[in-house]
Amino acid sequence: MSGDVQERGDGNGVKLALAWGFVGIPLAWGVVQTVANALKLFQ
Amino acid sequence: MSLLSILDRDRTIARPGFSRWLIPPAALCVHLCIGQAYAFSVFNLPMTRLIGITQSGSGDWELTDLGWIFSLGIFVLGASAALLGRWVEEGGPRRAMFTAALCWSGGFVIAATGVYLHNIWVIYFGYGIVGGFGLGIGYISPVSTLIKWFPDRPGMATGMAIMGFGGGAFIAAPLSVWLMRQFTTPTHIGVAETFLVMGAIYFCFMMVGAAIVRVPAPGWMPAGYAPTAQPKRLITTQNVYVYDALKTPQFWLIWWILCLNVTAGIGVLGQASAMSQEMFPGRVTAVAASGFVGLMSLFNMGGRFFWASMSDVLGRRNTYFIFFALGTLLYAAVPYTGMIGSVPLFVIAYGIIFSMYGGGFATVPAYLKDMFGTRYVGAIHGLLLTAWSMAGIFGPVLVNYIRAYNVAHGIAKAEAYNITMYVMAVLLVIGFICNVLVTAVNQKHHMKLREAEASA
Numbered sequence: 001m002s003g004d005v006q007e008r009g010d011g012n013g014v015k016l017a018l019a020w021g022f023v024g025i026p027l028a029w030g031v032v033q034t035v036a037n038a039l040k041l042f043q
Numbered sequence: 044m045s046l047l048s049i050l051d052r053d054r055t056i057a058r059p060g061f062s063r064w065l066i067p068p069a070a071l072c073v074h075l076c077i078g079q080a081y082a083f084s085v086f087n088l089p090m091t092r093l094i095g096i097t098q099s100g101s102g103d104w105e106l107t108d109l110g111w112i113f114s115l116g117i118f119v120l121g122a123s124a125a126l127l128g129r130w131v132e133e134g135g136p137r138r139a140m141f142t143a144a145l146c147w148s149g150g151f152v153i154a155a156t157g158v159y160l161h162n163i164w165v166i167y168f169g170y171g172i173v174g175g176f177g178l179g180i181g182y183i184s185p186v187s188t189l190i191k192w193f194p195d196r197p198g199m200a201t202g203m204a205i206m207g208f209g210g211g212a213f214i215a216a217p218l219s220v221w222l223m224r225q226f227t228t229p230t231h232i233g234v235a236e237t238f239l240v241m242g243a244i245y246f247c248f249m250m251v252g253a254a255i256v257r258v259p260a261p262g263w264m265p266a267g268y269a270p271t272a273q274p275k276r277l278i279t280t281q282n283v284y285v286y287d288a289l290k291t292p293q294f295w296l297i298w299w300i301l302c303l304n305v306t307a308g309i310g311v312l313g314q315a316s317a318m319s320q321e322m323f324p325g326r327v328t329a330v331a332a333s334g335f336v337g338l339m340s341l342f343n344m345g346g347r348f349f350w351a352s353m354s355d356v357l358g359r360r361n362t363y364f365i366f367f368a369l370g371t372l373l374y375a376a377v378p379y380t381g382m383i384g385s386v387p388l389f390v391i392a393y394g395i396i397f398s399m400y401g402g403g404f405a406t407v408p409a410y411l412k413d414m415f416g417t418r419y420v421g422a423i424h425g426l427l428l429t430a431w432s433m434a435g436i437f438g439p440v441l442v443n444y445i446r447a448y449n450v451a452h453g454i455a456k457a458e459a460y461n462i463t464m465y466v467m468a469v470l471l472v473i474g475f476i477c478n479v480l481v482t483a484v485n486q487k488h489h490m491k492l493r494e495a496e497a498s499a
Contacts (some may be wrong), residue, residue, distance in 0.1 A: 012062040019068035021257060023075060023207070030213030034341060040334035 051254075052135025057257035063192040070185035072139055072252025073478015076245040077147060077181040080120075081340075083113045083170075085219045089232050093161060096232060102305035110124055112154075112170050114435070121432030128425025129285050131180060132418075136188040136256045143181030144249035150174025151242030158235040181249070182208065182428070186408045186451065187421035190258055194417070195268045198409040202351025205405040209344035215241075215330055223446075231438070277360060277481070281489035282416030288423045291325025293414050294485050296477045300363055301407050302430035303474035307370065308400025308466040310438030314341055314446070315393070317477050322381040322389065323457040335390065343392040343401040350402025351409065359410040360481055361477075366399040367475035374468040377459040414484055441466065 048054060088108045094100040131139040153169025185204050193200035223242055226233020255434045264270070270280065311318065316332040327335065354362040373392045380389040407427065412420045440464050449459040 012060070014063075016062060016064055019065050022251065023068045023071040025074060026214050027207070029208050029219075030210060030215075030217065030235065033217045034213045034337045038334040038338040038341065040330050 050135075050138040050141050052067075052138070052258060055135055055257050056260050057135045057263075061257055063259070065184070066189055066192045066257070067200065068202045069136075069140075069192040069252040069255035070163050071207040072187055072255070073201040073249050074144060074204050074207030075211045075214060076249050077143070077178050078208040079117055080113065080174075080178060080216035080243070081209070081212035081243070081346055082177055082215040082244050083116070085216050085222075086234060088391025089227075089234055090158070091232065092414075093158065093232050096230065101417045102161070103162055112166055115167055115171030116178055116221055118432050119172055119426045119436045120178035120182060121430075121435075122133065123176045124425035125335065126425075127176075127177075127180055128183055128422030129419070131425065132187060132285070132422040136184050136251050139180050140249060140253035140256060143177045144253065144301065145177070146175030147181060147249065148242040148246035148482055149175055150243065151238045155235040155238035155242070158238065162378075171455070179425070179428070183421050183425045184251075184385060186422060186424050187419075188256065188258055190412050190420055194267055194270065196352070196355050198413050199348075199352040201408040202348045202405040205351070205408075206344055206347040206401075206433055208351060208404075209340070209347050212340060213344070219453075222372050226493045230265060241337040249345065249400030273332065276483055277358070277491075278413045279416055279484060282418035283414075283484060283488045285419040285422040285426070286417050287488050287490075288419070289441075290316060291414075291484050291488055293481055294423070294427070296481050297407065297410055297414070298427055298430045298475050299402060300476045301427060302434045303470045303477070304363075304366060304370075304400065304403035305431055305434035306438040306441070307374065307470050307474075308403070308438070309399065309461055310442035310463070311393075312339070312343075312400070313336060313439050314442050318460055319389070322460060323384065323386055324457060326384070330345060334460035335393075338390065339393055339397045339451045346401035347405035349398065351405035354406045354409060359413050360478060362402070363410070363478045364475065366403055367478060370396060370399055371468045371475070373473040374464045374471065377464045378458075381461075402487070414481075416490075418490065419486055 081106055084165045086104055086327065091099045091103055091106060091107055094103045150169045150171075152175040152328030154166045154170075157163065158169075186201055189200040189204055219237055222237040223233050225274055226236035265396055284289070292439045316329075316336050319327045319335045320329065350362060350366075357365070373396050376390065380386075381393060408420060408424050410424050411427065415423050445463045445466060446459050449462055450456060
């Protein structure tokens, strides 16, 4: 099976956005919380 | 029975049109959840006040009792990854992720029962052992799948997942604190309820990963990627059977490479807060030290992705050469930053050190793939994680013992860590030598050759 065939696909864009958003949003929230806490080092 | 068949490897083979970029978020669904382990300490103080509520009362647990929960979890992580690596590899990622979700969330439910009954042994069993199995199975579950989907960028792919393990604590720490606040009343500390809610959240989150994950169809290659016909000296195109890998010097050299890199990092990770305050007395407050620890965690997480991705360009052995050479220089330089009183230099040195600590974890699956092939890389990685268990014991003990010895012999607290730093630098020199000794695996260990011999 060629990679071209397997990587192309209708609707993958929506799936990718949902999947990455599902993990990315909580991670970004956690990083923001940590950065806010870390800034205390420089105050 | 038929319901469980959806977990089979055969049922997870990707259909045409499936994007391989869905696999990293599937892996992150698992790693972001099990990464909670690094944030377990947020429960420690509340769990010492479950009876006394405002302060520790008669019958309340001691911090030393609670410390064992995390240690047991990390120990079982390494042991279960080593024991079940082959089962994970052969059963496929969905079955492994489902099992990890059951163990991890089940561990929280059992631990909640332990808190409710105020029985520490139930918590040891729940979070430490059952949850520890979830940690071990979950940690290795997506590794070989990612490597098979990204043969062109194996370091980057596994780096993304293992970055999630570092990042899980960023979500878990504030979430745990917020949940405990919701469930705490003037007469009750809401730890058990928090465990139950987190168990439920983690189960759902990990099941999404299990639902998304797919293995590539046999013979699949990414578009435009052609494996080189002439293999590179340190990147094999052959496979080594999981238990045959144990017979090779390469496995044990990489075991020591991981163990030494982790020992150096983990030893100072647990002491980072106290170290920053004692090396810069009056300048780094307790609040600032907590910010320093958070910053180091960010470097730890970022390093996992950065260094593992860089290893695709630099080569795995060269990346570890950088870890060990630069790490040695930086550990040796830390006492100097204390001597000149430079907090920024101290922070920069530690930031780089912790990025390489995380990078060591994240780059090692691709190093194993280069040495032993893709067939059993997940299982071999599981065996290698015993190095982590070992380092988790030796690192903190080494740092604590050396510091206590120095203080007992009249050395000022600000200078008590200097010897520790030099010892860590020596450990990294030994790691550098181990890395020098890594060569290609002898052909006699390759699976095809073995099979040919058996059929001859």
